[in-house]
Amino acid sequence: MLEVFNTLTREKEPFKSIEPGKVRMYVCGPTVYNYIHIGNARSAVAFDTIRRYLEFSGYQVDYISNFTDIGEKLARTATAEKTTVAAVAAKYIAAVNEDSAALNIEPATYHPRATENIKEIIDLVTNLVEQGMAYEVAGDVYFRAKKFPEYGKLSHQPLSELEVGASQRTNSEETARKEDPIDFALWKAAKPGEVFWESPWGPGSPGWHVECSVMAIKYLGKTIDIHGGGEDLTFPHHENEIAQSETFTGQKFANYWLHNGFVTVGTDDEKMSKSLGNFVTAHEALSQFDPQAIRFFMAATHYRRPLRYTEAGLDDALAEIQRFKIARANLLYRRKDAVAGNDVAIDGQRHLFVDQFKTAFDDDFNVQNGLAVIHEYVRFMNKYALNPEIKLDTLMALVQQLDQFVEIYGVDLSQTVGLDAEVADLIVKRNAARAAKDYQTSDEIRDQLTAAGIILEDTAQGTRWRRA
Ligand SMILES: [Zn+2]
Known part of the structure; x- marks a missing residue:
């Protein structure tokens, strides 16, 4: 309530x-x-x-x-x-x-x-x-x-x-x-x-x-x-x-x-x-x-609290949007080898995230707690993206769920603003190569990005990138 x-x-x-x-x-x-x-x-x-x-x-x-x-x-x-x-x-x-x-x-x-x-x-x-x-x-x-x-x-x-x-x-x-x-x-x-x-x-x-x-x-x-x-x-x-x-x-x-x-x-x-x-x-x-x-920076501070407007805050917001986009892209990349159908267990877990998200927002629109749920959810998506077998309906439901969560903060992940589409594509290919233990390909892609002035950081939350 x-x-x-x-x-x-x-x-x-x-x-x-x-x-x-x-x-x-x-x-x-x-x-x-x-x-x-x-x-x-x-x-x-x-x-x-x-x-x-x-x-x-x-x-x-x-x-x-x-x-x-x-x-x-x-x-x-x-x-x-x-x-x-x-x-x-x-x-x-x-x-x-x-x-x-x-x-x-x-x-x-x-x-x-x-x-x-x-x-x-x-x-x-x-x-x-x-x-x-x-x-x-x-x-x-x-x-x-x-x-x-x-x-x-x-x-x-x-x-x-x-x-x-x-x-x-x-x-x-x-x-x-x-x-x-x-x-x-x-x-x-x-x-x-x-x-x-x-x-x-x-x-x-x-x-x-x-x-x-x-x-x-x-x-x-x-x-x-x-x-x-x-x-x-x-x-x-x-x-x-x-x-x-x-x-x-x-x-x-x-x-x-x-x-x-x-x-x-x-x-x-x-x-x-x-x-x-x-x-x-x-x-x-x-x-x-x-x-x-x-937009995201403003929406992610609780409405009753003062908002400290700083460039560092805006940079963090941008990096966070990029993590969402990469998680989304990594999962969508698996569409090509996904099999038809729905993974009931994963779907059940997704619903638990929705419940947690609602609990956060039902408390006077607690956007910070809502964001903590999204972070957990993104880790869950990243983990699923590495599954040997991916179900297509589940994949699409997971992506749509992320889109729906972040839309409440006014972020549209289908936009490529702030993330060079080509870089995102290469990161997705590299993650797929690593998942397949094809380290030669993954290293080649990293070198290619390094040459282009892009530094990659592999973290528990997924791959981040920044310009050197
Ligand atoms: Zn008035």
Whole structure:
């Protein structure tokens, strides 16, 4: 049974979806004013990995992730790039899509944009004003946070501390307008030259928090199963989403709140963010390293833990993918002499690996323990590849099983990126020669590879190779 750590209760809880066999999941997407940084990519990879495991477990997943395509940040980029807000949004949405494809992140069921949902946003804000939970001041509309009895339930902090945090986030002009510093904006009056929509409170545009409430409710329903995002979104963003949504619908907004950890860089594990100026964009990273290695590196760290972004980590991830590919290739090489049929004992052992893998992932998506199972499984495959007699159905089932395990980490082993196909082919031939005790051939192949600058290392986990 799957258990997930719920930020709302700070406990691991059994996961039970609202509708059997179906998961409704919302993950906060990026504000599209620049290339996404590694931290955004990590969040997208973490929740894509979770989604893939839910699908592996038999759930149909409705996955919604938004694009924030309006706001001050886009306006600033538009001025800097001498273009329009719409052009900025189009450019960076295309870039996010390109980076996501390179990282093998499955497209969401739908990627709604804030600008497509203005009518629904105005309807929600109108309702909150009518309920007396929100008020208009000089064309802005604010939510009366303290009137929502459970305000702070997600962040687990006393109101006094949240007040300090909230006042640090807004400018003094806005604070002066609000009844209470902790109130947050649902609608902002348009400043001269800004993109705006007509509303009951005059020309303006939505606050950031309200768009996620509207899109989650519109595309997934009043109560959703999982709401995800980076841990820095817990307060105020997610706290405010809960207050608005639950006031609007009168129902619980999300049953499980999942938050991914930060990405750290450098020796002091400083949080990576654009404001610190130490960020690496996903675009830069993808042009410098094997995209599959970046994906695997990110997916193989538990989502709640900080991810230490280092080149050594990426190199290790690449070497690991190569070990999987070689194990796969070694076994597929035996297809030519495999006999028809199925080896029941081997198949039974394969199922035990699947059970162990599920046990690992059912514990709040424990990717590290899942990986330990895959390592054992690869040793098992390598051993079977040396069997004098190979059964074809078993061979194919073993290969497909490996593919399925690593697909949850977003790795596609049929791709040859990062492994020179010719080198892999020669390693497979050499291993086959060694298995047949044809040491003359195996030595010849090693010499051939050495001459080509490829160093081979035979380990218990199979043959590794690196460039000299
Ligand atoms: Zn959001």
